[in-house]
Amino acid sequence: MERIFKDSLGKIIDPHLNKNLIDAGLVHEASLVDGGAHVSLHYPYPANSAFEETATEIKSQLRGAGLSKVEVKMTINIHPHVVQGGVERVSGVKNIIVVSSAKGGVGKSATAVNLALALAHEGARIGVLDADIYGPSLPLMLGLNKRPQGGEKGGIEPLHAYGMDVMSIGFMVDEDQPMVWRGPIATRALTQLLRETHWNDLDYLVLDMPPGTGDIQLTTAQKAPVTGAVVVTTPQEIAVSDAQKGLVMFNKVSIPVLGVVENMSMYCCPQCGHEASIFGTGGAAKLCEKYDVDFLGGLPLDPSIRIAADSGCPSVVNEPDSDISRRYRNIAARIGARVAQKARDRSLAFPKIVKGD
Structure with missing residues (x-):
């Protein structure tokens, strides 16, 4: 079954990171649940619109692989990134x-x-x-x-x-x-x-x-x-x-x-x-x-x-x-x-x- 997840999710390209979901590091969890599948995605950028399209594609791919019930969830977790050297960060x-x-x-x-x-x-x-x-x-x-x-x-x-x-x-x-x-x-x-x-x-x-x-x-x-x-x-x-x-x-x-x-x-x-x-x-x-x-x-x-x-x-x-x-x-x-x-x-x-x- 891990192969099914890898093959299915590896075909889906994130439209803004331009990588498949696995290589982009978006797949936080993919597991079997009562004959179906549960997929959790963690996005490092605000992606509500991208998620809607991606979730639809994930469900289509996994159902095509024989999994009848597919649940897809997402969280958005945006991190602070590097800035020019020697400048103090702004609180909040x-x-x-x-x-x-x-x-x-x-x-x-x-x-x-x-x-x-x-x-x-x-x-x-x-x-x-x-x-x-x-x-x-x-x-x-x-x-x-x-x-x-x-x-x-x-x-x-x-x-x-x-x-x-x-x-x-x-x-x-x-x-x-x-x-x-x-x-x-x-x-x-x-x-x-x-x-x-x-x-x-x-x-x-x-x-x-x-x-x-x-x-x-x-x-x-x-x-x-x-x-x-x-x-x-x-x-x-x-x-x-x-x-x-x-x-x-x-x-x-x-x-x-x-x-x-x-x-x-x-x-x-x-x-x-x-x-x-x-x-x-x-x-x-x-x-x-x-x-x-x-x-x-x-x-x-x-x-x-x-x-x-x-x-x-x-x-x-x-x-x-x-x-x-x-x-x-x-x-x-x-x-x-x-x-x-x-x-x-x-x-x-x-x-x-x-x-x-």
Whole structure:
């Protein structure tokens, strides 16, 4: 019977790890139960959607091998992974993923928020930090207009939206008040928001970065324990050229790039269904090929994404069964899988030794 499990499960490929279930280490238990089979899968990345398809395939394979009753269960256990050297980890956060674009206007913030929501939908505990001190957008996109409260022992309690911890400098100031701060003050504010917020045992904290390659980005590289970066671009040459600068910046500061997302890849006319590549084609794919990073997926230019974000109810929540939401969830699962393939940080498994007097 072990042969049946090996042959059957060895034929099924995980769509995001690109390995069969056995080689990917996903099979925690496979046993015979009253003439049937029980299979338990442990996923190291948020994989609710992948599990549904995989469970169906497992049942089909094992029933074809003569096992009449097949039960498949899954658990998701996301571990902390290595970060750049010499940076202290953030309490309550396993992994930090920065979503960045060196150029403004490419839809990075909407992408970051929807990817965070998609990771939560796929089974992860998520937080979002608005790292754009000068132009915070999370309060509007998530429909939050409250002020955070201080914790009993100091620090800041995050706000909550759609099951996520959320923090932004935009919660601290009036909506029409500009942040007229010099770089050192802005970076100090970001560091405080990152380290003094009481994050609640998050699998991933998504940082929505401001455009550019300046003070905020350098501070993040020096003071935030970043697991990996996601670069957002649009297909046109000028955006790809700036995205390239951002990608090179991450390489220089030893932050691995998990992949590139191409936003506004195509426009589909809602009246006739005609598709048009308004901003060109293939820009992100060429960038990925040049720097040997993963192309995580493309997203359409669709007014509904903007409308949903402006209303405080982003696409993944507003239309969870739409094609756009499925695209976000697929990209989010790929990001989680890329993180899972990195080396684990096992230092947290050991207690800190404190020298006495």
